[in-house]
Structures are given as structure tokens and as C-alpha cells.
Amino acid sequence: DETEESKQEISPKEDAVETVSAEEKDPEVIGAHKNLNDAAVPLEMERKGSDVYIKMTSQITDIEIEKGYNYKAWTFNGEAPGPLVVVNEGDTIHFTLENLDPAIPHSMDFHAVHTAPDKGFADVMPNEEGTFTYQASKPGVFMYHCGTDPVLSHIANGMHGVIIVQPNDGYPTDDEVDREYAIIQNEWYRYNDLDDMTNGVPSQVVFSTKALDEGQPNTNGTVTAVKNEPLLAKVGDKVRLFVNNVGPNEVSSFHVVGTIFDDVYIDGNPANHMEGMQTVMLPASGGAVVEFTVKEEGVYPFVTHQFNHATKGAVGYIKVTAD
Amino acid sequence: DETEESKQEISPKEDAVETVSAEEKDPEVIGAHKNLNDAAVPLEMERKGSDVYIKMTSQITDIEIEKGYNYKAWTFNGEAPGPLVVVNEGDTIHFTLENLDPAIPHSMDFHAVHTAPDKGFADVMPNEEGTFTYQASKPGVFMYHCGTDPVLSHIANGMHGVIIVQPNDGYPTDDEVDREYAIIQNEWYRYNDLDDMTNGVPSQVVFSTKALDEGQPNTNGTVTAVKNEPLLAKVGDKVRLFVNNVGPNEVSSFHVVGTIFDDVYIDGNPANHMEGMQTVMLPASGGAVVEFTVKEEGVYPFVTHQFNHATKGAVGYIKVTAD
Amino acid sequence: DETEESKQEISPKEDAVETVSAEEKDPEVIGAHKNLNDAAVPLEMERKGSDVYIKMTSQITDIEIEKGYNYKAWTFNGEAPGPLVVVNEGDTIHFTLENLDPAIPHSMDFHAVHTAPDKGFADVMPNEEGTFTYQASKPGVFMYHCGTDPVLSHIANGMHGVIIVQPNDGYPTDDEVDREYAIIQNEWYRYNDLDDMTNGVPSQVVFSTKALDEGQPNTNGTVTAVKNEPLLAKVGDKVRLFVNNVGPNEVSSFHVVGTIFDDVYIDGNPANHMEGMQTVMLPASGGAVVEFTVKEEGVYPFVTHQFNHATKGAVGYIKVTAD
Ligand SMILES: [Cu+2]
Ligand SMILES: [Cu+2]
Ligand SMILES: [Cu+2]
Ligand SMILES: [Cu+2]
Ligand SMILES: [Cu+2]
Ligand SMILES: [Cu+2]
Ligand code: NA
Ligand code: NA
Ligand code: NA
Ligand code: NA
Ligand code: NA
Ligand code: NA
Ligand SMILES: [Zn+2]
Ligand SMILES: [Zn+2]
Ligand SMILES: [Zn+2]
Ligand SMILES: [Zn+2]
Ligand SMILES: [Zn+2]
Ligand SMILES: [Zn+2]
Ligand SMILES: [Zn+2]
Ligand SMILES: [Zn+2]
Ligand SMILES: [Zn+2]
Numbered sequence: 001d002e003t004e005e006s007k008q009e010i011s012p013k014e015d016a017v018e019t020v021s022a023e024e025k026d027p028e029v030i031g032a033h034k035n036l037n038d039a040a041v042p043l044e045m046e047r048k049g050s051d052v053y054i055k056m057t058s059q060i061t062d063i064e065i066e067k068g069y070n071y072k073a074w075t076f077n078g079e080a081p082g083p084l085v086v087v088n089e090g091d092t093i094h095f096t097l098e099n100l101d102p103a104i105p106h107s108m109d110f111h112a113v114h115t116a117p118d119k120g121f122a123d124v125m126p127n128e129e130g131t132f133t134y135q136a137s138k139p140g141v142f143m144y145h146c147g148t149d150p151v152l153s154h155i156a157n158g159m160h161g162v163i164i165v166q167p168n169d170g171y172p173t174d175d176e177v178d179r180e181y182a183i184i185q186n187e188w189y190r191y192n193d194l195d196d197m198t199n200g201v202p203s204q205v206v207f208s209t210k211a212l213d214e215g216q217p218n219t220n221g222t223v224t225a226v227k228n229e230p231l232l233a234k235v236g237d238k239v240r241l242f243v244n245n246v247g248p249n250e251v252s253s254f255h256v257v258g259t260i261f262d263d264v265y266i267d268g269n270p271a272n273h274m275e276g277m278q279t280v281m282l283p284a285s286g287g288a289v290v291e292f293t294v295k296e297e298g299v300y301p302f303v304t305h306q307f308n309h310a311t312k313g314a315v316g317y318i319k320v321t322a323d
Numbered sequence: 324d325e326t327e328e329s330k331q332e333i334s335p336k337e338d339a340v341e342t343v344s345a346e347e348k349d350p351e352v353i354g355a356h357k358n359l360n361d362a363a364v365p366l367e368m369e370r371k372g373s374d375v376y377i378k379m380t381s382q383i384t385d386i387e388i389e390k391g392y393n394y395k396a397w398t399f400n401g402e403a404p405g406p407l408v409v410v411n412e413g414d415t416i417h418f419t420l421e422n423l424d425p426a427i428p429h430s431m432d433f434h435a436v437h438t439a440p441d442k443g444f445a446d447v448m449p450n451e452e453g454t455f456t457y458q459a460s461k462p463g464v465f466m467y468h469c470g471t472d473p474v475l476s477h478i479a480n481g482m483h484g485v486i487i488v489q490p491n492d493g494y495p496t497d498d499e500v501d502r503e504y505a506i507i508q509n510e511w512y513r514y515n516d517l518d519d520m521t522n523g524v525p526s527q528v529v530f531s532t533k534a535l536d537e538g539q540p541n542t543n544g545t546v547t548a549v550k551n552e553p554l555l556a557k558v559g560d561k562v563r564l565f566v567n568n569v570g571p572n573e574v575s576s577f578h579v580v581g582t583i584f585d586d587v588y589i590d591g592n593p594a595n596h597m598e599g600m601q602t603v604m605l606p607a608s609g610g611a612v613v614e615f616t617v618k619e620e621g622v623y624p625f626v627t628h629q630f631n632h633a634t635k636g637a638v639g640y641i642k643v644t645a646d
Numbered sequence: 647d648e649t650e651e652s653k654q655e656i657s658p659k660e661d662a663v664e665t666v667s668a669e670e671k672d673p674e675v676i677g678a679h680k681n682l683n684d685a686a687v688p689l690e691m692e693r694k695g696s697d698v699y700i701k702m703t704s705q706i707t708d709i710e711i712e713k714g715y716n717y718k719a720w721t722f723n724g725e726a727p728g729p730l731v732v733v734n735e736g737d738t739i740h741f742t743l744e745n746l747d748p749a750i751p752h753s754m755d756f757h758a759v760h761t762a763p764d765k766g767f768a769d770v771m772p773n774e775e776g777t778f779t780y781q782a783s784k785p786g787v788f789m790y791h792c793g794t795d796p797v798l799s800h801i802a803n804g805m806h807g808v809i810i811v812q813p814n815d816g817y818p819t820d821d822e823v824d825r826e827y828a829i830i831q832n833e834w835y836r837y838n839d840l841d842d843m844t845n846g847v848p849s850q851v852v853f854s855t856k857a858l859d860e861g862q863p864n865t866n867g868t869v870t871a872v873k874n875e876p877l878l879a880k881v882g883d884k885v886r887l888f889v890n891n892v893g894p895n896e897v898s899s900f901h902v903v904g905t906i907f908d909d910v911y912i913d914g915n916p917a918n919h920m921e922g923m924q925t926v927m928l929p930a931s932g933g934a935v936v937e938f939t940v941k942e943e944g945v946y947p948f949v950t951h952q953f954n955h956a957t958k959g960a961v962g963y964i965k966v967t968a969d
Binding site for chain 2: 109111112113114115116117118119120121137138139140142143147150151152155156194197198199247248249250251266267269271272281282283284285286287
């Protein structure tokens with residue numbers, strides 16, 4: 001009939017997106033957050049045998065994505081990406097989320113664990129805390145993120161990070177490796193604008209590095225973070241990077257200029273070994289361990305070779321000096 | 324010279340797209356289809372030894388992508404994605420396409436077979452039928468689709484599906500698996516709008532499930548299909564999903580919340596074994612077998628972790644109950 | 647404070663992109679290039695043992711991307727993609743770049759080598775030449791490209807190509823292969839428009855083929871290049887393609903219609919063997935060796951199965967004739 005046919009002619013896009021919960025800038029949440037800028041609260045972590053007790057916060061904290069441009073991020077512990085978590089294969093994680101956000105619930109979804117999501121990744125209400133227990137049974141470089149609806153808003157506003165689960169038997173190439181760093185790729189969109197997050201292109205695509213050991217740099221995801229303070233290595237080193245592309249939307253073509261990956265472990269699992277790769281394909285939320293040798297003094301950039309994203313910020317530096 | 328230089332200043336994009344056959348909403352085809360809404364015709368399949376006789380239709384049928392929004396899809400057998408086809412490695416397929424569309428030709432391109440495309444995947448004219456013979460010589464989770472020009476219109480309007488070719492020697496993990504389901508990801512664009520299909524972003528990204536066994540759900544690709552009627556499993560089950568991302572345009576970062584893939588077979592070939600993956604990268608038309616264990620009662624969503632697409636509908640549920 | 651908060655409301659996107667060096671059409675460079683259309687200068691290559699002496703040019707040359715549409719490309723040697731380079735694993739490359747562009751510097755970044763990028767891939771000034779030495783220590787199908795800032799402009803304007811490093815021990819399937827071809831996928835954007843390159847969608851996505859042996863076709867990346875002059879094979883042949891997706895921005899879902907890849911070597915490394923694949927995921931700058939059998943006479947198209955890109959030109963043909 002006329003009515004039904006004419007519906008075919010009208011674009012469903014806007015309605016469609018609304019139906020599945022996209023919304024534009026949310027004035028209520030923006031208003032509730034506008035005077036917040038909480039200082040970063042350090043991650044708490046304590047081990048008793050293979051039981052690991054981790055406490056994190058969800059909090060609203062400004063992140064300076066570009067010089068002079070502060071993004072009022074939704075964060076874990078005041079960092080975006082959130083703090084690096086490192087545990088061992090087989091550990092039991094006792095995780096507490098303290099939600100310091102007075103306005104909306106948040107939650108934690110660790111890709112490293114087995115749990116029923118509606119229970120183990122449940123929402124924690126504003127000004128409350130929740131504790132959850134689960135096991136990290138597989139080694140790898142896993143994403144974590146807030147899983148509260150609308151998930152895209154929570155991830156894109158900054159609630160993402162990485163948990164490394166160290167393999168009990170190590171990697172076959174452990175003996176060859178001289179230095180290790182952790183690198184994360186993420187995108188930024190217009191502030192709290194779910195329509196831009198859903199239908200737009202990223203405003204910035206960035207790298208951050210998170211300290212694996214004391215003394216290593218630990219940064220947020222900004223357009224200059226790993227340029228201003230490069231990763232360091234010595235001539236002849238085999239460097240290992242733990243990388244994850246936390247998205248929320250784009251895939252990554254991870255590449256280090258001036259070298260080739262001798263060894264790659266897809267998602268960081270020792271069983272998924274590849275060799276001699278110029279570039280590693282990372283799905284959204286995908287990880288890898290990549291290893292490469294730097295043979296001369298100089299500066300080696302790493303990029304996503306999707307160069308529109310490199311142009312938007314996704315470049316970092318490794319500075320190699322003589323022994 | 325002046326003329327040639329000025330050509331450089333003018334965008335070639337619109338012309339370029341026209342040249343390679345993109346067009347906007349096609350009023351002739353839309354007009355010819357507008358009163359059609361054929362009831363789904365069941366797939367016919369008969370086996371004689373390793374000869375399999377399959378008959379499918381091409382037909383115009385409304386698919387309710389979202390509540391109240393009907394898309395006048397170009398379909399195989401009135402489903403979009405079309406019916407699941409399951410054969411054995413080494414089978415000879417005798418395939419008949421009955422084209423019930425009075426307006427335009429359609430065809431069938433099975434990724435599972437070896438054939439000369441200009442013969443084996445040839446167009447079948449309106450109101451005619453065509454029969455083709457070829458072999459399914461490799462195991463896997465393969466896409467099929469209409470290959471009639473403009474191919475993007477035929478796929479994006481709904482003419483896609485999956486053919487599983489079962490490996491003669493099975494998968495190494497067959498003994499561990501308790502349940503199997505088939506899952507397909509596809510995108511929808513503005514109705515029959517080749518310009519949106521070519522240059523736009525999807526209106527919806529969706530999952531469907533297709534019955535592998537009697538009693539399993541069998542759905543179209545809609546924003547709620549595998550939410551309203553979740554896949555079922557029991558605590559402790561190892562679940563196997565046969566997945567394919569039929570596109571037409573987007574890649575997929577396939578992930579199940581609350582678990583990790585114990586075993587993955589890329590494109591469904593037993594030789595391509597990976598382990599311990601959080602997320603599997605599926606190219607457009609790529610498949611995989613993924614297996615994971617669900618250890619607690621609850622609801623486990625699966626998504627493409629490209630979260631703009633999840634926001635547009637690409638979420639399904641697995642409901643896990645106690646034994 | 648009021649000022650800082652209101653900044654949150656203003657889109658950072660345009661500023662952000664500027665900060666990280668995107669700019670719109672650059673009138674100075676366009677002006678300097680507008681009367682240039684240098685004839686292609688052949689690649690020079692000479693071997694002395696495992697020392698290989700390669701000389702290439704950077705030059706401005708029109709490429710007819712579509713019939714009647716000339717793009718004033720920034721090229722290596724007047725081709726876009728540039729000439730195919732083939733060396734052996736372990737070779738030392740002595741590379742000279744002669745920059746025939748009077749306006750801007752160019753450079754060379756071979757993904758096949760180990761070098762400090764700020765030295766080995768350094769800029770060569772207009773009308774100058776530079777010589778660099780490095781080793782090709784890993785086998786594979788590697789991208790090369792200009793690495794001069796802004797890199798996206800230099801790649802997207804045409805400065806990309808492929809270097810194959812042949813494995814010393816060959817591929818396990820060498821004995822089965824009857825024919826070999828090299829195929830490259832690249833995108834084109836609006837002429838020298840870094841904003842379109844950064845935020846737009848490609849105007850054209852194309853394939854080219856580069857001659858591995860004398861007598862084979864050698865084309866630029868145009869919408870008809872590998873259609874007008876198809877690759878040739880005989881019934882029963884196992885065909886090997888060396889493929890690379892040089893981007894600059896998009897990933898590729900490489901597929902040959904009518905067959906299945908018997909064997910795939912990711913990034914062209916013999917260690918990264920996969921089997922029975924319908925489609926291979928290529929990151930931006932990713933390569934592969936893919937092998938397949940053509941069993942019947944006819945025309946077999948190859949595509950990226952991201953069909954919006956196929957619609958924009960990314961289709962080539964393999965013509966198979968009887969013995
Ligand atoms: Cu949150
Ligand atoms: Cu997740
Ligand atoms: Cu069709
Ligand atoms: Cu296909
Ligand atoms: Cu250049
Ligand atoms: Cu590069
Ligand atoms: Na944006
Ligand atoms: Na070393
Ligand atoms: Na759309
Ligand atoms: Na079980
Ligand atoms: Na464009
Ligand atoms: Na042969
Ligand atoms: Zn809205
Ligand atoms: Zn190396
Ligand atoms: Zn190795
Ligand atoms: Zn038009
Ligand atoms: Zn598991
Ligand atoms: Zn296994
Ligand atoms: Zn500008
Ligand atoms: Zn085959
Ligand atoms: Zn093989």
C-alpha cells in the first residue's frame with residue numbers, strides 16, 4: 001500500500017540509530033560532570049598466592065588530548081586508557097570497582113576472564129562500590145572496558161585499558177628479548193557525542209604507553225604522548241611490545257618503521273606464533289605481542305599504517321642509542 | 324594547459340563512482356518490486372551419495388529489520404541472510420536457482436566451490452531457472468551471494484548467506500564440543516540506494532542465526548533477532564559457533580562477552596587453528612569456527628567489538644542455564 | 647571555569663586535524679607541479695653477488711586513473727604504484743633516490759629492511775639525490791613508500807609500491823605453482839587534498855599488476871588496468887599471486903571469485919602458512935602470497951570483498967584458457 005511503500009523511500013538511519021540507543025550529546029550527564037575533575041587515584045593491587053586483590057575507581061578526570069584541549073574523560077583511576085593491570089595465568093582476581101562518578105553507573109568488563117557478564121560485569125551505582133571474583137585462565141594482552149549502556153559512550157569517553165595475563169610457560173622467545181613496553185591505541189570523538197561516535201570519523205587516533213616496570217613512562221592517550229617521551233632502547237636490542245587496539249570503532253594496522261617483526265603472538269597467546277611480519281592486523285579490542293630488533297642508532301616511529309589515523313595522531317617514537 | 328589543470332581542481336568522486344556503475348535509488352527496479360512480497364519458499368535439498376541436489380529461489384520479500392521498519396529485500400528463499408546450506412567436503416553440488424523476480428536477473432556465487440564464474444555463477448533471467456554443477460572441495464564456513472551486476476546492490480539488498488562444508492576428518496576439538504550454532508553478520512543501508520551503499524555508513528549492522536538442527540532458531544538479520552530469542556547453553560558447555568561476516572562493506576571484530584575463544588579455525592578450515600583469542604578478525608566475506616566455554620549461569624552477549632556497529636544493532640545473546 | 651567548560655562543547659575535530667598537520671589542497675605545491683608531467687624513467691638495478699644497486703626517481707607524472715581523468719601523481723619512476731623491486735633474502739641494497747621534483751623533498755621507506763628511519767629513510771631535497779644502504783633480511787611481500795611529511799599526502803598522491811624479498815629456501819609449495827603474478831591494491835582521493843585523504847572516503851580503489859617476468863603486463867593503479875589486460879592462466883594451473891594492500895587508509899579483504907586459496911603465506915613469509923581460505927585480510931601495508939587452482943576455462947575476477955571498494959574500481963580479471 002502507499003503508506004508502506006513510501007516508508008521504503010524514507011531513510012531509516014536516524015530512527016534506526018535511536019532505536020538501538022544512540023543519542024546525541026546528553027545534556028544531563030554533561031551538566032552533572034561539568035564541575036568534576038578528580039585527581040587520579042592510584043590502582044591498588046595486592047597478591048596472596050594466586051589470589052590477586054585489585055581495586056580501581058571510575059571517575060571523571062580531564063585528559064589533555066592535544067595541547068590546550070582538555071577532554072573531560074570518563075576514566076578508570078583518572079587515566080585514559082586506564083592503568084595497566086598485570087596478572088599471571090591461573091590467577092583468581094578479586095576486583096573492586098569504586099564508582100566516584102556521582103551521576104551514572106559504571107562497570108568493568110575484563111576480556112581476560114570467564115564470568116557471566118550480567119553478574120561479573122554488573123553495573124556499580126554512583127558513589128557505590130562493587131566486588132567481583134573471576135579467573136584469568138588464558139595468557140594474553142587483553143582489553144578491559146566499562147560495559148555500562150550505552151557501551152560505546154563509556155568506551156569512547158575513555159573507559160578502556162589493558163590487562164596482561166603472563167603465560168605460565170612464558171613465550172618461546174623470552175630469552176632473546178631485551179626490553180618490554182606496553183602500547184595502546186585508542187580513538188577520541190567529539191565530547192560525549194554518541195552520534196559522532198556512531199556515525200562519524202575519529203577526531204584523534206592516539207597511542208599511549210603504560211609502565212610495565214618502575215621508571216618507564218606511563219601516559220594517557222594523546223597525540224604527542226609517546227613522541228614527547230619516546231620509548232628507549234639500545235642498538236642490537238630485541239624489543240617486545242605488548243599492544244592492544246581498544247578502539248572503540250577502528251581496526252589497526254600496527255607497524256614499526258625501520259624494522260620487521262621477528263616474532264608475533266596474536267592476542268598475546270604463545271600458541272599463535274607468526275614470523276617476519278611488516279604489519280599486524282588488530283581487530284577492535286585485539287592484542288598482540290610483537291618483537292623486533294633495532295640495529296642502528298636513531299628514532300623509529302610506530303604507527304597504524306592506516307595513515308589517515310596516523311595523521312590524526314597515531315604515531316609514537318622509539319629512540320635507540322648506542323650501548 | 325588551463326583546461327587540464329582545472330580538471331585537477333574538480334572532484335572526480337561523483338563521476339568516478341558513476342563510471343564504475345554506482346547509481347542512486349533506481350526508480351525502475353523500485354517500481355517493479357513495489358507490490359511484491361513473496362512468501363518464503365523453503366530450500367530444497369536432496370542427497371544421493373556425494374551428489375547433493377539443491378534448489379533455491381531469488382525473490383522479493385519484506386524483512387522487518389527493526390520493529391515497524393520493513394525492508395523490501397532481494398532475497399534467497401525469502402530470508403536475508405538466505406537459508407543455511409550444509410554439505411560435506413568432496414560433495415558435488417547440483418544447484419538450481421529459480422528466479423521469481425519478474426524484473427531483474429540474479430545469480431549464485433558460492434565461495435565454497437571451484438568453477439568458472441562466468442559460467443557457474445551466470446545470471447538467471449527473470450522468471451527463469453538455471454542449473455549449475457560444481458564441487459565443494461575444501462572444508463569451511465563460506466559466504467554465498469548473488470553476483471549479478473551491480474553486485475553491491477544485490478548483496479546489500481539482502482542476497483547473501485552461508486554454506487558450511489563439513490571437514491571429512493572433522494575438527495580436532497569435535498569431542499569437546501557440546502553445542503553448535505551458526506551466526507551471520509550483515510549490514511543494511513538505505514533502501515536500494517547504491518550511493519549510500521558505496522559512500523555511506525551502514526544504517527544497521529545485525530546478527531542472525533540459522534538453524535543447524537531442527538528446533539534451533541532460524542532468523543533474518545535484524546537488530547533484535549538473536550536478542551529476543553537467545554542461543555541456549557548449559558553451564559560448563561563448550562559452545563561452537565560457525566560465523567561469517569557477509570558484509571557487504573565492513574570487517575568484523577567478533578567477540579563473545581564473558582569468555583575467551585579456546586579454539587579458533589580461521590575460515591573454518593581445521594588447518595588454521597589458533598588458541599586463546601579474545602576477538603577474531605573477520606574480513607568481509609570471512610568465516611571462522613570459534614569455540615568457548617561458558618562457566619556460569621547468565622546472559623553472554625556477542626558483538627562485533629567495532630562498537631559503532633554494535634550500537635547499530637550487532638549484538639546477540641547466549642543464555643546459559645544450570646544443568 | 648566557564649571558558650574551559652565551553653571548550654568542551656565546541657568540536658575539536660577541525661583544530662585537531664590541523665594540529666597534526668593535515669591541510670587542505672596546498673596551492674603552492676599544486677602550482678609548482680602544474681606544468682610537470684615527466685616521462686617515466688626506468689628503474690635501474692644491478693647485482694654484484696648479494697649486493698644490489700637500485701636507482702629510482704621521484705617525479706611528477708600524470709596517471710590516467712579513469713578514462714579521461716588524469717591525476718598529476720607524485721610517483722616513483724613515473725608509475726603509481728611504483729616499479730616492482732625483487733631481491734633475495736640476505737641481499738644488501740644500495741639504494742639511490744634521484745629527486746626530479748623541483749618543489750618538495752621525497753624519500754624512500756622500504757618495509758623490507760632494517761635501518762634507522764631518520765637516516766636510512768631520510769629526505770632527499772628537490773633536484774638532489776641520496777644514497778642509502780641496508781639489508782633485506784626477511785622474505786616477504788613488502789610495501790615501500792615515500793616517508794616525507796605529510797606522509798599521507800605522499801602515499802595517497804601515488805608514492806607507494808612493492809618490494810618482494812624471495813625466501814632463500816623458497817615456499818613449501820614452489821613445485822606446485824605454474825604461474826606467478828604481482829597485484830597491488832591502492833586508493834585514490836581528491837587531488838592533493840589532505841582533508842579528503844584524512845576524513846573522506848576514497849574516490850577510487852584500484853588494482854594494478856606489475857611484471858615479475860618480461861612479457862607480463864605492468865600497469866598503474868587504475869579502475870580498468872587489470873580488466874582491459876587480464877592476467878592469463880591455463881586450465882589446471884595453480885596460480886600464485888604476490889599481493890600487497892598499500893592503502894593508504896583502508897584494509898583489504900582479498901578474494902578471487904570461483905576458487906579458494908589452497909595455500910596462503912601471510913606477509914609472504916613461508917612460516918606463516920594457512921590453508922583453504924576464501925578471503926585474506928590484508929591490513930594497510932600488509933602483504934600475502936596466495937595460491938589457488940583454476941579448473942575451468944573462463945574469467946575469474948579478483949576483488950576486495952569490501953564491496954563498496956570493488957564498486958569504486960577494485961576488480962581485476964584472470965582469464966583462463968584450455969591447454
Ligand atoms: Cu562507564
Ligand atoms: Cu569487550
Ligand atoms: Cu541478485
Ligand atoms: Cu564473493
Ligand atoms: Cu614523497
Ligand atoms: Cu610504512
Ligand atoms: Na569525530
Ligand atoms: Na639483544
Ligand atoms: Na546508511
Ligand atoms: Na562440556
Ligand atoms: Na574522496
Ligand atoms: Na598444475
Ligand atoms: Zn538524536
Ligand atoms: Zn627484524
Ligand atoms: Zn620465531
Ligand atoms: Zn548518481
Ligand atoms: Zn575459555
Ligand atoms: Zn586448542
Ligand atoms: Zn584546513
Ligand atoms: Zn582450490
Ligand atoms: Zn598447504
